[in-house]
Amino acid sequence: MSRPQAPRGTRDLLPAARAGFGHLESVARDLTARYGYQPIETPLFEQAEVFERGVGAVTDVVEKELFRVQAGRGDTERERWALRPEPTAGIVRAYVQHGMQTLPQPVKLTLTGPMFRYDRPQAGRYRQFWQFDVEAIGDAGPAIDAEIIELATRFYAEAGLTGVELRLNSIGDRACRPTYIEALRAYFTPLADDLPELERTRLATSPLRLLDSKDAQMQPLIAAAPIITDHLCDACAMHFAGLRRHLDAVGVAYRLEPRLVRGLDYYTRTTFEFYPPERDGQQDALGGGGRYDGLVELLGGKPTPGIGFGLGLDRVLLALERQGTPPIEAPRVAVVVVGADPADTVTRFRLATRLRAGGIAARAELGERKLGRQLEGAARDGAHLAVICGSELDDGQVQLRDLEAGTQRLVALDDLVREVERTQRQHRHGPDAQ
RNA sequence: GUGGCCUUAGCUCAAUCGGCAGAGCACUGGAAUGUGGAUCCAGCGGUUAGGGGUUCGAUUCCCCUAGGCCACCCCA
Structure with missing residues (x-):
């Protein structure tokens, strides 16, 4: 091996x-x-x-x-x-x-x-x-x-x-059941010499099993055998x-x-x-x-x-x-945290932690890839939202990007959890829902 | 436990008569230093299931073992 x-x-x-x-x-x-x-x-x-x-x-x-x-x-x-x-x-x-x-x-x-x-x-x-x-x-x-x-x-x-x-x-x-088994034995025993070997041993050890044999030769015999519900x-x-x-x-x-x-x-x-x-x-x-x-x-x-x-x-x-039923899909996170500075994994980690603490399923991009790659990964994950962090953090803000619509807006860090929740609700129920 | 058909990269499959092991997808990177699922380029990836035999040479032919599938058997 x-x-x-x-x-x-x-x-x-x-x-x-x-x-x-x-x-x-x-x-x-x-x-x-x-x-x-x-x-x-x-x-x-x-x-x-x-x-x-x-x-x-x-x-x-x-x-x-x-x-x-x-x-x-x-x-x-x-x-x-x-x-x-x-x-x-x-x-x-x-x-x-x-x-x-x-x-x-x-x-x-x-x-x-x-x-x-x-x-x-x-x-x-x-x-x-x-x-x-x-x-x-x-x-x-x-x-x-x-x-x-x-x-x-x-x-x-x-x-x-x-x-x-x-x-x-x-x-x-x-x-x-014993009387039925006796009836079954009485029916099959005279036929025993013509039965396949497997069926002969069944006759001796577990006669009920004779009834679900798949052997073609057995089928007419089974069809004529005594029926348990009659007994x-x-x-x-x-x-x-x-x-x-x-x-x-x-x-x-x-x-x-x-x-x-x-x-x-x-x-x-x-x-x-x-x-x-x-x-x-x-x-x-x-x-x-x-x-x-x-x-x-x-x-x-x-x-x-x-x-x-x-x-x-x-x-x-x-x-x-x-039957052609589509398979159930493995769950994925809907929010991915990405950042302008590939090396700054601390900020992405911190923001994702904050989202999870607020009850939101989120993944942080922890690899040190450039922003384009990070977004590519988020999109291929099927994520719905990306939180993009960069220089706007100096003003206490991040970009919240809708990956399906291709739109984004500035959101204050303090409002982030609430805004993500609101956007997800709209996404689930359609734009008219509150 | 019995018989038959299979097994080539992570996945799906090529490889002429026995003559240099390949492609697509996936993955990683580049084109492209703050904006994505497309495109192009490159890289990574193989003891051809494992072992033995025949042969100058075996993915290819033979044998053994393992695993998968099919029919028994049995059941879920």
Whole structure:
């Protein structure tokens, strides 16, 4: 290696790219506050057992993709750590650890941050990726499912994505899923000898996964396979109907997708995923989630229901780009302080300090370039105003130049902050505004 | 973890049959000592991803490694 590179599957978010993330983060912050979800942070790593028990020891996410951390001696249970591959297990661990069952239920939480999965990178699939996550813990009813799902659809809309498709399913609970899995096994077992090897092992280990195989040979078999929503127990069927009634009531459109299964073990009843309208590539799921009524108990708490979703910010940005949405621009300062005497950086520094103390975003030209170059730099920065200081300072004045109009006027130093503010207001609201 | 296609300056790309590594953009300076995004000129910028092999000679052909992309797999 001649020069160090960012690790495979990671990337530097340079200011232009970071601006897009920042925008989505502020949409998420604003939206969750409006719905009454409170921000929480959990560690980027946990005892590996939190994910092994929570997500499921035989899932791909834990079996193949967990970023295990080697630290300390690494030879006790407490020293076996892993970077979080998804946010829910850590949040539920915090819920149990801090006794949040004593708070008014449901506890409504949100978290946005990086997740880590050790799989092979591709466009839209990274080893470190950003997820916006929302959880409601402690409410078993279908109305909260609808609130969570509606919140997610609103996030896409407010982020500027159009045509996002919601796919919805119910995968039953401990009462009815086993009988469905039996029905599925009974259907596929006589066909086992003709199945591809991957599908044969799925039949043995995780038969639900047979349903989302992409193998062409599997498609007619899947189409004729038993449907989970035909096997729901009364309680699950009622929950699912209740959820749909609430979604219909607020006009959230969805497509029933009885073959939608998810890769994490903790899901019960409601599951859902979001897809962009134009699918070109497989790494395009924009988000997904579901109900996890057994998870709190798995992580040492009392039996407590929960539901949430995780949503990939990288993929939302990718979808926005494919949709032709203009990128969010990195913020720039609107005022640049330049000076006639290239060597006099002290005066420029002092004036910029004074502007910032007055609440104005300003940049001083600190390089010792001649005035023409300084103005050129200000213009190319897209600055709106230049404060030009020179001999007029002897009279306590500077030139305030409007770089777009090409006009300038003398302003007393004592009035500078007020004048800049006034000019910026006019610029924002048009010349007629006061 | 499997298979395929790629990798030349910070970015986008040239380089004839295997024969002196180039351009545009960007950056820095000059034209122009108190007035800007244009123009002209110059400068900076390369272990041709890294390593090995074939050859008088490799950006070019072969092998290995790394990284990117695509399809699996999986998901966000």
